[in-house]
Amino acid sequence: MKEIRNIWNAYEKIDFTRQQAALATVVRVEGSSYRRTGARMLVMDNGDWIGGISGGCLEGDALKKARLTMAQKKATIITYDTTDDDPYQIGVGLGCNGIIDVLLTPLDPNDNQNPVRLLSHYLDQRRPDVLVTVVEAPIYSDLLTLSQAYRYFNDAYFRATFPMEAVAEHDIVQDIEECLKEEKSATKTYVLRDGERVSFFFEVILPPVHLVAMGGNYDLYPMVRLAKETGWKVSVVCNMAKVHRSLFEMADAVIPKEGGEIPVDPYTAVILMAHDYETDYRYLRRMLDTEVPYIGMLGPRKRTNKMLTRALEENSPITDLDMERVYSPVGLDIGANTPEEIAISVIAEIRAHFAGRSGSSLRLREKPIYEE
Incomplete structure (x- = not known):
């Protein structure tokens, strides 16, 4: 979604009385490639582009062909065959061993159905x-x-x-x-x-992951920065009077910890990071009453076990089914120590969760990186 948002932001700034633009979209991949179907880039006739259809190896040629598309005002599909040994074939020698079809579409700013305008509808759709x-x-x-x-x-x-x-x-x-x-x-x-x-x-x-970070300590900031860099939506639940003003610029929403409404959906991940047992326990009970599929708990497993025991003693046990949504301790085992490293560990685990992957080393994966 970040790429779509960047393309839309750039598109809105184009002066179509002086410039032309086209959209390049990967619509078919056979075999291996750096980017998959849906990868796209916005191309301007002055040579600028936003986004990408490969790791940088095909963009230059696509730019040339996109200019022709703009001049002819006619969409076309170009095919890059990185399996070909022909030395004159664009992409030969890359080692990707794949065939990539790229759709080039000249953009008419007066057409509300042009692909960039259609994509803009997905920016805030959940x-x-x-x-x-x-x-x-x-x-x-x-x-x-x-x-x-x-x-x-x-x-x-x-x-x-x-x-x-x-x-x-x-x-x-x-x-x-x-x-x-x-x-x-x-x-x-x-x-x-x-x-x-x-x-x-x-x-x-798909909508981007919505990360809800519940806490306001210093380790919150690298978590928010990394999530935003990844292209996720980020909300923070905290004591609004105690956080740095920069948080209000970084996060999409800052919600008061008492009484604030926390919107969640099947693409939401919650991190409990208040570093206060009572607060995290209340947050846990509150989030278990929602449909949120991922609840991460900072801190050792014994801390979560203490909460489970407490819930049992209060005659309101947390079920095994509910615990399938709880990740405690949160994050992948990468030896993280600093707030920045912990943020990497947590963001990576959330990504693995929503992708249905194990989060283990790719060299241990027997299947291709991208499933067909």
Whole structure:
């Protein structure tokens, strides 16, 4: 989401009376690549760009081709084959051993459906959605053209805005909803009645992680900085009179610890870091009454065990099912010692949790880094 936000911020500053711009989006990857589908960059005709479609090796060539796209005012797809031994092939020798399709779309500032404007709708949306982009269309089609994009949002909205008659013989909504269920993007190709083909890139766009840090001590600040650098939304619950004013600039929200409403959803992670037993215990009970899927506890495991015993003595036991959401001690075992290192450990564990990964060393992983 950080890349999308950076692209949107840059897009808003473009003077289209003097400049042109295009969006480059990775819509298909076969094999290995540094970036995956959904990676994108905003390209200006003066040579500036925001974002990226690779580790820096393809951007220069994509910039040249994007300028041609802007001049012709016509979307196109370019393919980079890093498996090819041809010395004249862009990307040869990178060792990525993959094939990458990049969609180049010239941007019309007067078109409210241009892909950057559509992406802006996701910046503050706290639910998953799918952006449906045409990546192959019949030449004769008046209903579907290359690079057209549509928000799914929900079944009714999509059916009202998408030309369903163009693919009447296929239930693409079912495929979109399957992508949403699995939270996994996909490119799907459909054969029409006349034998022509149409392909869509179903890009699942998830909300960024919302980190809720509950505490106000000095170790809070590197946690907030790192989370924001990662592109997450950050809220802090604290005694507002005792924190440094810089926190109000860093965090998206600063919430009073007494009486403040704490918005949580399935993409929220809470860190209890008040360093006060009574306060953290109250926070734990409060957060267990919500749907938040990740609750991290700073401090040793015996401290959490003490809370469990207390809850049992109060005839309000914390169940084993609830404890599956509690990470105590919080963080990955990297030998962290300083507040900055602890922040790295915690942020990494939260990322692993939402990615469904173990958080172990990649050299121990038998599968590819990116699952197909």
